[in-house]
Amino acid sequence: MEDRHYYKSLTRNMAITMIMVSITPLVLIAGLIGYYFETAYREKVLAHLQELVEKHQQNINAFLDEKLSYIKVLADSYSVEQLTDEAFLENKLIILQNAYSGIFVDLGIVDSTGVQIAYAGNLKLEKADYSGAEWFRKAQKQDYFVSDVFLGLRKTPHFIVSVKKRRGENEWLLRATIDFLAFNSLVENLRIGKTGSALIINSAGEYQTRPGMEPLPEMASLLKRTSWTRAAPVEGAHAATSQPAGFKTISSGSLALSGIVASRGREFIYILMPLKGGEWTLAYQQDTADAFSELNSARTLALTILFSGVLGIVFMAFFMSRKVVLRIEKVDQEKDLMNEQVLEAGKLASVGELAAGIAHEINNPVAIMAEEAGWMEDLLEDMHIEESEDFEEFRRSLKQITVQGERCKEITHKLLSFARRTDPVHHDIQVNDTIEEILGIFDQRSKFSNIRIQSELDPALPLVSASPSELQQVFINLINNAIDAMGSGGGLLEIRSRLEADQAVIDIADTGHGIPNTVMARIFEPFFTTKPVGKGTGLGLSICYGIVRKLGGTITVNSAVGLGTTFRISLPVHTGDVTRTGS
Amino acid sequence: MNEEKAIKILLVDDEEGYVSVLAKRLIRRNFVVKTALSGSEAVRILRNETFDVAVLDLKMEDMDGLEVLKVFKAMEPRMPVIFLTGQGSETDAREGIELGACDYLVKPCNLSELIERITAARKRC
Numbered sequence: 001m002e003d004r005h006y007y008k009s010l011t012r013n014m015a016i017t018m019i020m021v022s023i024t025p026l027v028l029i030a031g032l033i034g035y036y037f038e039t040a041y042r043e044k045v046l047a048h049l050q051e052l053v054e055k056h057q058q059n060i061n062a063f064l065d066e067k068l069s070y071i072k073v074l075a076d077s078y079s080v081e082q083l084t085d086e087a088f089l090e091n092k093l094i095i096l097q098n099a100y101s102g103i104f105v106d107l108g109i110v111d112s113t114g115v116q117i118a119y120a121g122n123l124k125l126e127k128a129d130y131s132g133a134e135w136f137r138k139a140q141k142q143d144y145f146v147s148d149v150f151l152g153l154r155k156t157p158h159f160i161v162s163v164k165k166r167r168g169e170n171e172w173l174l175r176a177t178i179d180f181l182a183f184n185s186l187v188e189n190l191r192i193g194k195t196g197s198a199l200i201i202n203s204a205g206e207y208q209t210r211p212g213m214e215p216l217p218e219m220a221s222l223l224k225r226t227s228w229t230r231a232a233p234v235e236g237a238h239a240a241t242s243q244p245a246g247f248k249t250i251s252s253g254s255l256a257l258s259g260i261v262a263s264r265g266r267e268f269i270y271i272l273m274p275l276k277g278g279e280w281t282l283a284y285q286q287d288t289a290d291a292f293s294e295l296n297s298a299r300t301l302a303l304t305i306l307f308s309g310v311l312g313i314v315f316m317a318f319f320m321s322r323k324v325v326l327r328i329e330k331v332d333q334e335k336d337l338m339n340e341q342v343l344e345a346g347k348l349a350s351v352g353e354l355a356a357g358i359a360h361e362i363n364n365p366v367a368i369m370a371e372e373a374g375w376m377e378d379l380l381e382d383m384h385i386e387e388s389e390d391f392e393e394f395r396r397s398l399k400q401i402t403v404q405g406e407r408c409k410e411i412t413h414k415l416l417s418f419a420r421r422t423d424p425v426h427h428d429i430q431v432n433d434t435i436e437e438i439l440g441i442f443d444q445r446s447k448f449s450n451i452r453i454q455s456e457l458d459p460a461l462p463l464v465s466a467s468p469s470e471l472q473q474v475f476i477n478l479i480n481n482a483i484d485a486m487g488s489g490g491g492l493l494e495i496r497s498r499l500e501a502d503q504a505v506i507d508i509a510d511t512g513h514g515i516p517n518t519v520m521a522r523i524f525e526p527f528f529t530t531k532p533v534g535k536g537t538g539l540g541l542s543i544c545y546g547i548v549r550k551l552g553g554t555i556t557v558n559s560a561v562g563l564g565t566t567f568r569i570s571l572p573v574h575t576g577d578v579t580r581t582g583s
Numbered sequence: 584m585n586e587e588k589a590i591k592i593l594l595v596d597d598e599e600g601y602v603s604v605l606a607k608r609l610i611r612r613n614f615v616v617k618t619a620l621s622g623s624e625a626v627r628i629l630r631n632e633t634f635d636v637a638v639l640d641l642k643m644e645d646m647d648g649l650e651v652l653k654v655f656k657a658m659e660p661r662m663p664v665i666f667l668t669g670q671g672s673e674t675d676a677r678e679g680i681e682l683g684a685c686d687y688l689v690k691p692c693n694l695s696e697l698i699e700r701i702t703a704a705r706k707r708c
Contacts, residue, residue, distance in 0.1 A: 368600040400600060
């Protein structure tokens with residue numbers, strides 16, 4: 001269960017690392033490029049729009065200048081007498097209308113009192129009185145004049161172009177009416193995309209052309225807040241003395257303002273340019289969604305690619321991590337299996353070592369039995385058994401064979417009880433019984449090595465859940481090492497057991513040569529041994545370590561060179577259970 | 584064998600049961616046998632008597648067989664020594680040969696073989 005959790009979190013961590021490492025630069029680069037591309041593209045679109053609007057501004061200005069100059073030429077070329085001749089004036093109007101296809105609606109001469117003294121056109125405006133008309137008052141003050149669009153007497157939108165002439169005390173005006181539709185088409189031509197269109201508005205906020213778009217409610221007030229004054233160093237240029245918030249000046253030759261206005265959840269580009277000496281404003285409006293439509297589709301495409309890329313990375317990261325972790329899991333399993341095999345191999349090695357030792361001990365009794373048997377044979381050669389004085393000798397000899405046979409049996413019994421195939425099933429074991437059983441095996445060996453064994457076992461020690469053969473192996477290995485450490489010089493081997501904080505603690509202490517610090521760090525490593533070649537496998541302590549850990553316990557060592565070594569094993573006990581089991 | 588003078592053997596082993604029965608069997612075959620149950624006892628006996636051959640157990644409680652051999656070699660350099668050793672201790676026995684022992688036998692051994700080795704050792708060493 002814990003393993004599953006470990007592998008799951010390993011997969012997750014690997015995948016997250018892969019995702020972060022792959023996606024972070026991708027998103028950063030995409031964001032950076034996207035930002036700079038969008039900024040540059042927006043600027044380019046605005047510059048392009050501004051250029052188009054500027055061309056129209058020039059066209060409109062040229063249109064007005066041109067119409068004014070025709071009237072000017074007319075006024076300069078002919079005397080007032082000639083021009084007041086209505087047939088002459090009619091003739092000039094026809095020439096102008098033919099040349100400029102109906103742009104000029106009519107011509108008229110207005111005297112200083114505002115009365116039209118001559119008229120050519122279709123509207124019967126002879127003797128019309130303009131003294132009260134606003135355009136007349138303004139025209140009287142200027143040599144050349146272009147009026148705002150107004151309805152006037154004819155009740156249709158039009159505007160007037162006039163030239164003031166003076167002869168002696170008398171002043172008179174040559175005026176021409178310009179067809180609104182012809183003028184309007186100039187502005188209407190400025191259509192870009194689906195929503196881009198323009199209009200002209202005067203300083204009073206009145207439309208001078210038919211709006212080709214649905215103007216924003218904010219637009220009129222917005223345009224009202226824009227006024228232009230003739231103050232720039234370049235002739236013909238104007239500075240905006242007031243401009244709406246958020247608008248900025250585009251300074252590229254002629255003057256203009258541009259800005260983006262949000263309204264009703266949409267955004268609009270505005271480009272404002274002065275016309276007619278700053279009296280009018282040419283306003284261009286376009287929905288940003290339309291103006292930047294290509295940018296938007298490019299952005300959508302880029303985001304789609306980015307999103308699919310991210311999805312791909314996430315999928316691959318999890319897929320690859322899972323694959324790698326599965327492999328790691330397999331390798332771990334193989335490793336565990338190998339560790340088990342090493343444990344098993346080590347176990348067999350120690351069984352073999354022990355068997356050899358015990359066989360050695362069996363030698364003496366067996367040798368005696370063999371000799372006794374031989375002795376009996378010797379005696380049998382003489383064959384006077386019943387009455388023989390050797391009869392008693394037979395009895396003694398036979399008894400001896402029996403006794404020595406028992407000895408053999410005892411030793412082999414102990415050997416077999418150890419060498420039983422490992423039972424992985426855990427039982428509740430009384431550790432003290434296991435220790436006593438093991439000490440019996442070492443009886444002979446310790447006697448030959450001059451080692452005194454002292455055991456101090458706590459009879460109230462609770463049961464421990466463990467595999468009996470594994471626990472035996474731990475004690476055999478540790479006692480073997482202790483005896484080896486004390487060598488032929490002999491010493492004292494102490495084994496103590498006690499209950500300490502819900503743990504069965506077993507100390508195995510010897511008075512051997514001790515473990516030097518240089519070796520201490522490696523003693524639990526498999527195949528590490530300080531014994532001569534052929535004497536030890538280097539597996540004993542690592543097996544002990546493995547078994548004790550498997551039982552949920554700990555094994556520690558305390559050693560002083562020259563004084564001895566104490567191994568301490570702590571095993572978890574069944575709390576509250578202090579009954580002993582028969583071994 | 585009968586024509587020759589009886590061979591005098593010093594038998595050293597800490598297993599009393601083994602020494603006694605082996606001595607009896609050898610005596611029955613006309614050997615003169617003296618037994619010792621420890622290395623120190625053997626050294627004591629050797630101080631007062633001479634022997635033709637010594638048969639020495641390798642592992643004893645008080646003195647190791649190899650140590651006893653060294654003492655024997657110092658006291659009676661010309662006395663052949665045959666080691667008796669348990670299974671698995673052949674390495675120690677070979678060490679004994681290097682230290683000057685004449686031969687070794689692995690316990691339990693056949694009596695006739697032991698007699699053969701004793702006779703041979705007397706001639707060879």
